[in-house]
Amino acid sequence: xxxxxxxxxxxxxxxxxxxxxxxxxxxxxxxxxxxxxxxxxxxxxxxxxxxxxxxxxxxxxxxxxxxxxxxxxxxxxxxxxxxxxxxxxxxxxxxxxxxxxxxxxxxxxxxxxxxxxxxxxxxxxxxxxxxxxxx
Numbered sequence: 220x221x222x223x224x225x226x227x228x229x230x231x232x233x234x235x236x237x238x239x240x241x242x243x244x245x246x247x248x249x250x251x252x253x254x255x256x257x258x259x260x261x262x263x264x265x266x267x268x269x270x271x272x273x274x275x276x277x278x279x280x281x282x283x284x285x286x287x288x289x290x291x292x293x294x295x296x297x298x299x300x301x302x303x304x305x306x307x308x309x310x311x312x313x314x315x316x317x318x319x320x321x322x323x324x325x326x327x328x329x330x331x332x333x334x335x336x337x338x339x340x341x342x343x344x345x346x347x348x349x350x351x352x353x354x
Contacts, residue, residue, distance in 0.1 A: 242266065247282040 235243070238259050245255035246266075256266045269275045307313075308321035 242269070243279060243282055246270075246279045247286060 238261065242255055242259035242261060245258045250258065252263050252266045252270070256263045259266075270279075302325075305321045305325050309318050309325070313321075
């Protein structure tokens with residue numbers, strides 16, 4: 220009887236093994252080395268070896284950034300309903316304390332949003348200046 224080669228680890232579309240993907244996601248979600256190793260079925264030493272590689276650390280950061288961006292997108296999509304709710308809570312039939320809380324929230328969020336938009340515009344202008352100066 221001829222010995223069959225060991226099956227290769229299953230690789231999803233991203234070209235990584237299930238173990239590597241599990242490790243990457245665990246670390247990107249903030250798991251400790253010990254926790255990530257346990258989730259991925261690896262030793263802590265293996266996790267530390269992988270973290271010693273700049274490319275792997277960069278990939279963890281990319282996955283984390285993608286997760287944050289997706290969460291921000293979901294919150295942005297839900298914000299319209301939240302604004303409608305806050306505005307509805309300011310109607311005359313709502314108890315004064317609730318109306319006051321909703322008004323404060325609208326004002327605070329409006330100020331923060333204005334600050335973020337202003338910063339985005341200022342950063343974009345600086346980046347444009349840097350690009351023009353670098354050309």
